[in-house]
Amino acid sequence: MKDQPEVAWLKIDKWILNTNFDAQNPQGEMSHDFSQVFVNMDGQSLGMYELPAKIPVIGEGVHEFVLLPGIINNGISATKKRYPFVETFTSNIELIKNDTVSITPTTKYYSSINFLIEDFESPSMQLEVSTESNATLGRNNDPEFLKWGNNYGEVILMDSSNLLSMITTFNTVLPKLGSEVYLEFDYLNTNSMLTSVISFGNGNYYEDPYILINPQDENEAVWKHVYLDLKEIVSYRQTTPINEASFQFVLDEDLNSSFFYIDNIKLVYP
Numbered sequence: 001m002k003d004q005p006e007v008a009w010l011k012i013d014k015w016i017l018n019t020n021f022d023a024q025n026p027q028g029e030m031s032h033d034f035s036q037v038f039v040n041m042d043g044q045s046l047g048m049y050e051l052p053a054k055i056p057v058i059g060e061g062v063h064e065f066v067l068l069p070g071i072i073n074n075g076i077s078a079t080k081k082r083y084p085f086v087e088t089f090t091s092n093i094e095l096i097k098n099d100t101v102s103i104t105p106t107t108k109y110y111s112s113i114n115f116l117i118e119d120f121e122s123p124s125m126q127l128e129v130s131t132e133s134n135a136t137l138g139r140n141n142d143p144e145f146l147k148w149g150n151n152y153g154e155v156i157l158m159d160s161s162n163l164l165s166m167i168t169t170f171n172t173v174l175p176k177l178g179s180e181v182y183l184e185f186d187y188l189n190t191n192s193m194l195t196s197v198i199s200f201g202n203g204n205y206y207e208d209p210y211i212l213i214n215p216q217d218e219n220e221a222v223w224k225h226v227y228l229d230l231k232e233i234v235s236y237r238q239t240t241p242i243n244e245a246s247f248q249f250v251l252d253e254d255l256n257s258s259f260f261y262i263d264n265i266k267l268v269y270p
Helices: 231-236
Strands: 008-012 016-018 036-041 044-050 053-057 061-072 080-082 089-095 100-103 106-108 114-118 127-129 137-140 152-157 163-168 182-189 193-201 204-213 224-229 242-250 258-269
Touching: 008 089, 036 053, 044 053, 089 100, 152 242, 182 193, 193 231, 204 224, 242 258
Parallel strands: 008 100, 016 106
Antiparallel strands: 008 053, 036 044, 036 061, 061 080, 061 089, 114 258, 127 163, 137 152, 152 258, 163 242, 182 224, 182 258, 193 204, 193 242
């Protein structure tokens, strides 16, 4: 049996997302869930790891490490991907065999990234509730749940006949032809929610149901951040200039009442 090589250890607990003060556009809150890290040493890939991670590295002395933030794409844990809108982290790190080096990588959005944001802070919302809805979209600032700013969005469902459908009203042309486009938001919920993409213009209208956000147990519910990859849908609907995000709620079975809190809705694109 061959002897196992001695290794150095690289310990990475989490990513920190900083504000880019050179950004050309408002970035909103720095909420994120960079739960993965792609690791390169001296130009060679060491793989992707879920955070927190303790990574064995063969080598010693000073080496150049380049770390890239990764996400769970579309809320599907088996689908992990490099997040395309933020900078890499580069550092020269001294490795010592049988010893551990701990680092906390930082990143920030590229300065040219575009954001369309609804954070429930302005007097008017860039969300339109459909006429057939009989539940309401409100704001709340309950300190037990408030995490960013002064308000979060709130949908309360009290009856099996309750439904609510709402759509963003950013009215902005998103890039197509395979450009990266993400819908992101933070949520804390006991009810599910169906996301869709509404595409319209030039006499056409399309509704593409997309990802169902699952409910959380009321006793264990926490704020989560989700990344929904809209590239394929937006590029496929290339004859319609406008693409908006839609959110639909109906009371889940076996529940007498439920809620869905939402904040920091963003469409992010180059």
